[in-house]
Amino acid sequence: MMKKALILGNSSSGLYDFRNELLKKLLEDGFEVVISLPDDAKNEELEEEGCRVVHTDINRRGVNPVQDMALIKDYKSLLKREKPDIVLTYTIKPNIYGGYACRSLGIPYISTVTGLGSSFERGGMLLKLIVSMYRFSLKKCDCLFFQNAENRGIFESNGIMAKKHVTVNGSGVNLKKHSFEEYPGHSDDVTRFLYIGRIMKEKGVDEYLQAAKVLHEKYGDKVSFAGIGYFDEDYEDRIKEFEKKGIFKMIPFSKDIHPYIREADAIVNPSYHEGMSNVLMEASATGRPCIASNISGCKEIVVDGSTGLLFEPRDAESLINALDKFMNLTAGQRKDMGKNGRAHVEEHFDRQKITENYMREIRRILSLTYVV
The missing domain is CATH 3.40.50.2000 (Glycogen Phosphorylase B;)
Structure with a gap:
């Protein structure tokens, strides 16, 4: 029976440009891949590869209780409708609200901290709120990926703990797409x-x-x-x-x-x-x-x-x-x-190695055998 992976993100460009190798690997290994996004900048490219894209509104800036409650409701509806075997979330709001929805419905999920955002710098009541939300939403997260050791240390020192933590070198880079180019020799000496x-x-x-x-x-x-x-x-x-x-x-x-x-x-x-x-x-x-x-x-x-x-x-x-x-x-x-x-x-920073780390955790969580 085909397995289904649901991806919750906040940018089609970010997903396609920096995580497309993982999407392709999931497709190659027989997964149905459904992607929830608030924009359509790279939807055509994602759909051409075999992914199915659904629209979910996200206000990327600030905390608006009405909008954020609506996002939780939308994510829960999406999860009930799609019935994914595993969910992958990226960036702050999908991690917090998507994680909350997955936890409440008992669906396995993997989250990735792509950066701390300004709240961790500014401190104050907003930071306390964000930390509290992270703690609750990620407590049942099956694997929490960090892109650098400092972010991981800050999360752990604030008591934000998932079932397992893994640090990788960011999203990695596609070494074929971004090929080496000889250094420019500008004739104007600028x-x-x-x-x-x-x-x-x-x-x-x-x-x-x-x-x-x-x-x-x-x-x-x-x-x-x-x-x-x-x-x-x-x-x-x-x-x-x-x-x-x-x-x-x-x-x-x-x-x-x-x-x-x-x-x-x-x-x-x-x-x-x-x-x-x-x-x-x-x-x-x-x-x-x-x-x-x-x-x-x-x-x-x-x-x-x-x-x-x-x-x-x-x-x-x-x-x-x-x-x-x-x-x-x-x-x-x-x-x-x-x-x-x-x-x-x-x-x-070879992206293929980063992809293998994710596939290894997906295999572990779903108890499947992959060739990666």
């Missing part, structure tokens, strides 16, 4: 820095813009700063101001960022917190040096001085110093950083 991600404070955009201003004053047209993403907060006017001054270039969000990574001299990630940075893994796989915050989720990928440079988070001066140091590296030193980055992710 050093190109690229940021990829949401344009918001917690991603370090303020520090990145400040660094762009200072480095442009020092190096003029010999340095270029760009960003790819979409506006998550009220940064649009400020970005346009920087563009008019020639300090920054905003590139519209693209489904395929590999060509942009290929043309960059270095990828910059000034984030305040990460689960495990997919951008840094993909950039390293491409053979590009990475300049990133010295935080969990970045420092595992970027080996300071070998595959890139680390700087202190929330510290514009530290970022400026790191970028200035990179400006003074020779072409050979930059190329070596890129090659070292590729070797590092090949050894530690």
Whole structure:
């Protein structure tokens, strides 16, 4: 009899871009795969592979009791209708509310902590509420995956415990899709820095813009700063101001960022917190040096001085110093950083190995035999 896996997520792009290998492996092994999502950006691709997608509304930002109660109700209805053998949840709200629904109905489930979110930084009553909700929702979770050791330690120190905890190196990177590219030799001798991600404070955009201003004053047209993403907060006017001054270039969000990574001299990630940075893994796989915050989720990928440079988070001066140091590296030193980055992710962040970890736990929970 065919087994059914239900995936609860909050982004079709996130699921397709970073976890598609697991979906394909489930399909290959005879599972019916049903996916619950609030958007349809990559639904066509998911359905072409054989998954069935159902729509579930999720407010990704903040806590709204009315909306969140409706989400629990929707998840319970979905679980009763689909009757899955196992459920996989990703990101905060699917983990909490999907976990609650699975627990209440006695359905096996696996959850993945892809990052802590801002609540763990801000503290206060909201954090106490979030911790309490996590404790209840994940207590019966059959396996809780973490993407770095620090996140796992914070959960455990707050008494958030599932039946089993496993730490993996993020979602891993598809080493074939993100192939190694020779280091760019720009004829104009301009050093190109690229940021990829949401344009918001917690991603370090303020520090990145400040660094762009200072480095442009020092190096003029010999340095270029760009960003790819979409506006998550009220940064649009400020970005346009920087563009008019020639300090920054905003590139519209693209489904395929590999060509942009290929043309960059270095990828910059000034984030305040990460689960495990997919951008840094993909950039390293491409053979590009990475300049990133010295935080969990970045420092595992970027080996300071070998595959890139680390700087202190929330510290514009530290970022400026790191970028200035990179400006003074020779072409050979930059190329070596890129090659070292590729070797590092090949050894530690191969997505196929991450997929095997998930399949192993699914096999254990369902007592099936897989060839993985």
